[in-house]
Amino acid sequence: MPETEQPQALRGSGGGSPGGGGRIAATGAGGAMDLAASEATTLERPPGAPGGPGLPGGPSGRPRSLWSDAWHDLRRNPVFVVSGLVILFLVLIALWPSLIASGNPLSCDLAKAQQGPQPGHPFGFDGQGCDVYTRTVYGARTSVTVGVCATLGVALLGSVLGGLAGFFGGAWDAILSRVTDVFFAIPVVLGGLVLLSVVTSSTVWPVVGFMVLLGWPQISRIARGAVITAKQHDYVQAARALGASSTRILLRHITPNAIAPVIVVATIALGTFIALEATLSYLGVGLKPPSVSWGIDISAASPYIRNAPHMVLWPAGALAITVLAFIMLGDAVRDALDPKLR
Amino acid sequence: MLLEVRELYVEFRTRDGIAKAVNGVDLHVDEGETLAVLGESGSGKSVTAQAVMGILDTPPARITGGEVLFQGRDLLRLKEDERRKVRGAGMAMIFQDALSSLNPVLSVGDQLGEMFRVHQGMSRKDARAKAVELMERVRIPAAKERVGQYPHQFSGGMRQRIMIAMALALEPALIIADEPTTALDVTVQAQVMDLLADLQREYHMGLILITHDLGVVADVADRIAVMYAGRIVETAPVHDLYKAPAHPYTKGLLESIPRLDRKGQELYAIKGLPPNLMHIPPGCAFHPRCPLAQDVCRTDVPGLFEVSEERRSACFYWRETLHG
Amino acid sequence: MGRYVIRRLLQMIPVFLGATLLIFLMVNVMGDPVAGLCGERQCDPATAAQLKKEFGLDKPVWQQYLTYMGNVFTGDFGTAFNGQPVTELMGSAFPVTIRLTIVAIVFEIVIGITLGVLTGLRRGRPFDTTVLLVTLVVISIPTFVTGLLLQLLLGVEWGVIKPSVSPDAPFDELLVPGLVLASVSLAYVTRLTRTSIAENRRADYVRTAIAKGLPRQRVITRHLLRNSLIPVVTFIGTDIGALMGGAIVTERIFNIHGVGYQLYQGILRQNTQTVVGFVTVLVLVFLVANLLVDLLYAVLDPRIRYA
Numbered sequence: 001m002p003e004t005e006q007p008q009a010l011r012g013s014g015g016g017s018p019g020g021g022g023r024i025a026a027t028g029a030g031g032a033m034d035l036a037a038s039e040a041t042t043l044e045r046p047p048g049a050p051g052g053p054g055l056p057g058g059p060s061g062r063p064r065s066l067w068s069d070a071w072h073d074l075r076r077n078p079v080f081v082v083s084g085l086v087i088l089f090l091v092l093i094a095l096w097p098s099l100i101a102s103g104n105p106l107s108c109d110l111a112k113a114q115q116g117p118q119p120g121h122p123f124g125f126d127g128q129g130c131d132v133y134t135r136t137v138y139g140a141r142t143s144v145t146v147g148v149c150a151t152l153g154v155a156l157l158g159s160v161l162g163g164l165a166g167f168f169g170g171a172w173d174a175i176l177s178r179v180t181d182v183f184f185a186i187p188v189v190l191g192g193l194v195l196l197s198v199v200t201s202s203t204v205w206p207v208v209g210f211m212v213l214l215g216w217p218q219i220s221r222i223a224r225g226a227v228i229t230a231k232q233h234d235y236v237q238a239a240r241a242l243g244a245s246s247t248r249i250l251l252r253h254i255t256p257n258a259i260a261p262v263i264v265v266a267t268i269a270l271g272t273f274i275a276l277e278a279t280l281s282y283l284g285v286g287l288k289p290p291s292v293s294w295g296i297d298i299s300a301a302s303p304y305i306r307n308a309p310h311m312v313l314w315p316a317g318a319l320a321i322t323v324l325a326f327i328m329l330g331d332a333v334r335d336a337l338d339p340k341l342r
Numbered sequence: 343m344l345l346e347v348r349e350l351y352v353e354f355r356t357r358d359g360i361a362k363a364v365n366g367v368d369l370h371v372d373e374g375e376t377l378a379v380l381g382e383s384g385s386g387k388s389v390t391a392q393a394v395m396g397i398l399d400t401p402p403a404r405i406t407g408g409e410v411l412f413q414g415r416d417l418l419r420l421k422e423d424e425r426r427k428v429r430g431a432g433m434a435m436i437f438q439d440a441l442s443s444l445n446p447v448l449s450v451g452d453q454l455g456e457m458f459r460v461h462q463g464m465s466r467k468d469a470r471a472k473a474v475e476l477m478e479r480v481r482i483p484a485a486k487e488r489v490g491q492y493p494h495q496f497s498g499g500m501r502q503r504i505m506i507a508m509a510l511a512l513e514p515a516l517i518i519a520d521e522p523t524t525a526l527d528v529t530v531q532a533q534v535m536d537l538l539a540d541l542q543r544e545y546h547m548g549l550i551l552i553t554h555d556l557g558v559v560a561d562v563a564d565r566i567a568v569m570y571a572g573r574i575v576e577t578a579p580v581h582d583l584y585k586a587p588a589h590p591y592t593k594g595l596l597e598s599i600p601r602l603d604r605k606g607q608e609l610y611a612i613k614g615l616p617p618n619l620m621h622i623p624p625g626c627a628f629h630p631r632c633p634l635a636q637d638v639c640r641t642d643v644p645g646l647f648e649v650s651e652e653r654r655s656a657c658f659y660w661r662e663t664l665h666g
Numbered sequence: 667m668g669r670y671v672i673r674r675l676l677q678m679i680p681v682f683l684g685a686t687l688l689i690f691l692m693v694n695v696m697g698d699p700v701a702g703l704c705g706e707r708q709c710d711p712a713t714a715a716q717l718k719k720e721f722g723l724d725k726p727v728w729q730q731y732l733t734y735m736g737n738v739f740t741g742d743f744g745t746a747f748n749g750q751p752v753t754e755l756m757g758s759a760f761p762v763t764i765r766l767t768i769v770a771i772v773f774e775i776v777i778g779i780t781l782g783v784l785t786g787l788r789r790g791r792p793f794d795t796t797v798l799l800v801t802l803v804v805i806s807i808p809t810f811v812t813g814l815l816l817q818l819l820l821g822v823e824w825g826v827i828k829p830s831v832s833p834d835a836p837f838d839e840l841l842v843p844g845l846v847l848a849s850v851s852l853a854y855v856t857r858l859t860r861t862s863i864a865e866n867r868r869a870d871y872v873r874t875a876i877a878k879g880l881p882r883q884r885v886i887t888r889h890l891l892r893n894s895l896i897p898v899v900t901f902i903g904t905d906i907g908a909l910m911g912g913a914i915v916t917e918r919i920f921n922i923h924g925v926g927y928q929l930y931q932g933i934l935r936q937n938t939q940t941v942v943g944f945v946t947v948l949v950l951v952f953l954v955a956n957l958l959v960d961l962l963y964a965v966l967d968p969r970i971r972y973a
Contacts, residue, residue, distance in 0.1 A: 178680055178681065178684070179684070181677075181681045181684075182680075182681050182684035182685045182688060183685075183688075185681055185682070185684075185685035185949050185952055185953055186685050186688065186689065186945075186949065187907070187908055187910075187911025187912060187948065187952065189911065189912055189914055189915065190911045190912075190914065190929070190945060190948065191689075191692075193914065193929065193930070193933055194689060194692050194693060194933070194941060194945060195692045197933045197936075198692075198693075271806065275806075275808040278808055278810075278811075279808050279809070279810055279915060282808075282810045282915070283914070283915065283918065283930070285933075298810070298811065298814070302814055302919075305814060305817075305818050305822070306818070306822050309818060312814060312818075316807075316811045316814070316815070319807075319808065319811065320803075320806055320807040320808075320811060323806040323807070323808070324802065324803060324806035324807075327802060327805060327806050328802060328806075331802065395877055397873055397876045397877050399868070423881075426879050426880075426881065426882075427879060428879070429876070429877055429878065429879035430877070430878045430879030430880075431879060434877070434878075435877045437870060437873070437874060437877075439870060442869065442870040442871065443870040443871055443873070443874045444871055444874065445871040445874070445875070445889055445892075445893070446871070446893065446967070446968070446969055447892055447893055447896075447966065447967060447968060447969075448888075448889075448892070449968075456878065456880065456888075457878060457879075460878070460879070460880050460881070460884065461879060492968040492969070494968070494969050508874075508878065
């Protein structure tokens with residue numbers, strides 16, 4: 001699609017331009033995905049431009065790689081540290097929920113339905129008389145599983161397809177661009193509602209599969225753009241001139257440079273996928289009981305929000321903190337990797 | 343005297359520390375005179391110009407001392423609104439990259455006419471007519487037809503002419519041109535430079551020409567000020583300086599120009615790297631790279647020594663340099 | 667410019683066909699299109715076969731798709747579960763959702779751009795940091811949680827609004843739902859505007875404008891804003907389609923009888939015609955909005971116009 005390339009090349013700065021490869025597609029998944037997509041485009045630029053006006057020479061020229069430089073910054077960034085710790089904690093309780101919750105999320109006592117906090121049950125009971133604390137802890141497992149699996153799938157599929165299309169260009173690139181356009185035209189929540197309403201399985205896999213199906217085009221666009229940018233770097237041209245094979249150029253020169261935007265978008269996407277799972281579960285088409293999910297619990301509790309707000313607030317809080325942690329992590333990584341902000 | 347800069351200091355506060363970009367610059371320009379400010383990138387020449395214009399980004403920049411006397415008034419002490427009126431009307435600036443310096447979404451006519459509309463309250467129609475006139479003055483063909491076009495529709499040379507026209511609009515007494523031809527093709531460079539020189543004579547304006555190109559300087563400048571690490575290290579009439587530099591740095595610069603009459607010889611290069619503005623060497627900032635450096639250069643900062651009535655050099659050993 | 671429009675229109679056609687085909691396949695291949703037609707009970711095999719024949723469902727899928735699209739272009743979207751034509755449902759649902767979307771867009775423009783400009787000009791100050799943090803929090807909390815909480819606080823606890831919107835859905839009752847619908851996009855518009863302003867603030871042409879001696883106000887409005895808002899305007903335009911598609915959650919929370927509500931009912935009752943019909947129109951709205959945005963972009967940015 002060479003003709004739609006032009007606007008992007010002309011566009012002065014980040015942000016979005018329709019018609020260009022870097023267009024911001026409002027995905028309906030919510031702004032976070034758009035945030036990820038557009039902000040990552042700034043990462044496609046080559047590093048090394050000196051700082052402010054009239055400040056050439058700049059800081060002492062210790063040669064550091066982009067990654068070690070970023071790591072150096074990240075360790076000192078409180079946002080990164082806090083969100084990193086939260087995520088570490090989430091992964092830990094997702095793997096071993098029994099570490100902090102001794103009960104069984106499925107053992108409920110109807111007699112205790114909607115009761116508030118009491119000793120041993122700090123978050124109270126839900127509409128079925130299940131312990132909200134235990135269910136909230138166990139809910140992390142579902143959310144993290146969905147988020148991680150969907151992100152891995154989307155990142156792999158999207159970056160391979162997008163990367164190859166960007167690298168080889170031509171007809172495949174044109175076809176892929178049209179295909180991604182098709183997927184972008186379907187609002188995510190709507191697509192989920194349509195596709196998942198016919199699924200009866202109560203495992204997480206249909207949900208993960210759906211997210212990969214509708215999520216890959218976003219990453220594929222990012223990867224394509226990043227590869228095209230990397231391809232134009234002088235050292236890649238030089239390697240080509242020296243007769244390096246396509247495989248070698250792709251693996252040794254392009255991948256390391258194109259991977260940063262993909263990682264940032266994937267991190268932020270992980271947060272959005274968790275939110276999306278909860279939204280779909282809330283609408284009744286995501287996970288289904290007996291799966292333990294924050295979305296299901298919020299959905300089940302929302303009619304009683306007036307009398308027993310604790311049944312909604314705890315899982316909702318856990319959900320918000322989880323999504324926030326991933327988005328903040330992605331944001332911090334992006335800032336650290338963005339050479340423009342140095 | 344049109345412009346006199348006294349003891350100007352500018353620093354940048356960055357995440358990694360304070361960069362001292364300008365460290366006590368003294369310079370002056372008379373009416374109708376062309377002063378070339380010469381130096382490597384990072385020598386502080388652009389920052390000095392921006393400080394004079396009052397367009398430094400503050401923060402991160404900060405003017406920590408000095409005076410900028412323009413037609414007798416210290417600009418640094420003016421209120422922002424007074425200062426603004428000096429810009430464009432009293433002094434104007436031409437930037438290096440015309441494509442990025444012109445607003446991409448406004449027509450060149452709008453951008454030229456804006457000068458008259460804002461400073462003189464002219465009507466839209468009159469301003470447009472003035473814009474056409476200006477474009478003709480800088481020899482842009484078919485000015486009437488092109489006045490409604492956008493910057494990206496012009497060639498590099500034509501865009502720089504538009505920048506020049508914009509600077510000339512209100513016939514300011516001083517023009518600062520910051521590397522006006524660096525971004526242009528070599529063939530166009532001469533045309534644009536000639537145009538600028540012609541107009542400067544015609545309007546009898548002061549011109550500060552910031553450049554790192556010694557070739558440009560020789561043709562058009564009356565006087566040269568050489569900057570290094572945020573200081574003026576030598577100032578002299580252009581021919582005197584070319585004949586016999588009085589500072590080792592100037593000498594190094596002149597010797598590093600490739601010359602046809604010395605074909606076959608190795609090119610001279612000043613050893614070492616430009617100084618880090620966060621850690622400027624004590625004493626004479628040039629001493630780590632200077633072939634003449636003695637102990638005194640490492641400890642004492644040389645003042646500006648009077649070489650002749652019109653010449654100054656900031657080198658303890660200017661005599662040796664001049665005659666060596 | 668004319669060629670640009672035509673090219674964009676032509677590009678739209680395969681995307682529209684692809685997207686509707688995808689939806690059509692999802693519903694017809696993965697689901698059971700006659701399941702909803704026998705009420706609550708399972709259809710017995712004979713009736714199911716009869717129904718399938720009646721609706722042309724025994725034909726190959728591509729043929730069904732062509733027939734359906736043919737009907738759509740003559741304005742026939744089929745009938746809903748209660749025998750009403752789908753177009754009639756659309757007639758009552760779309761005005762409501764369009765009103766909701768308008769409210770949301772107005773919030774995005776007024777609050778989002780204002781906050782974005784203010785923070786972009788004050789980058790690094792406490793106000794900026796606070797707003798930035800709030801936008802991240804808003805983006806992180808899923809819309810349905812925000813909606814439930816606002817409904818609880820404003821509707822139930824403080825009684826400022828009615829917890830659910832009446833069937834007519836007048837503008838004033840849609841204020842809070844519109845804010846909920848806009849919330850995530852609003853936070854994003856703020857961030858986008860901020861980034862754009864902060865980036866363009868250091869642009870060379872802004873420096874030129876200052877050097878020309880223009881008053882600060884004029885530098886900001888005529889030079890800085892004019893350039894910075896281009897990506898924001900285009901985002902908001904693209905967001906129209908997304909908001910209408912995403913309204914389903916908001917409409918469910920506040921019991922608004924708009925597009926999302928009808929779609930949801932259609933899905934619950936497994937009514938293929940309603941679902942495919944509404945989604946087709948939404949996809950079309952999304953694509954038309956995108957087209958308009960592209961044209962708007964060309965109007966705002968001469969570099970595209972004359973490319």
